[in-house]
Amino acid sequence: MTFKLKVPDIACQGCADTITESLLTLEPNAKVEVDVSTKIVTVESTVPLENIKQAIINAGYTIE
Numbered sequence: 001m002t003f004k005l006k007v008p009d010i011a012c013q014g015c016a017d018t019i020t021e022s023l024l025t026l027e028p029n030a031k032v033e034v035d036v037s038t039k040i041v042t043v044e045s046t047v048p049l050e051n052i053k054q055a056i057i058n059a060g061y062t063i064e
């Protein structure tokens with residue numbers, strides 16, 4: 001499944017890297033793209049959406 005999540009707290013590439021890392025910890029084979037300008041995180045993953053959201057929240061970000 002591909003999920004698109006808006007994460008308004010993303011301010012820079014450092015945020016993008018933090019979120020990417022937390023999602024890859026959750027599922028090493030996930031494909032993660034973070035667009036810093038639109039603040040959209042695209043995740044291609046077999047992990048349920050709730051777990052993806054939780055990983056982003058645990059990394060210190062909020063989801064719109």
Ligand SMILES: [Cu+2]
Nearest residue numbers: 011012014015
């Ligand atoms: Cu940042």
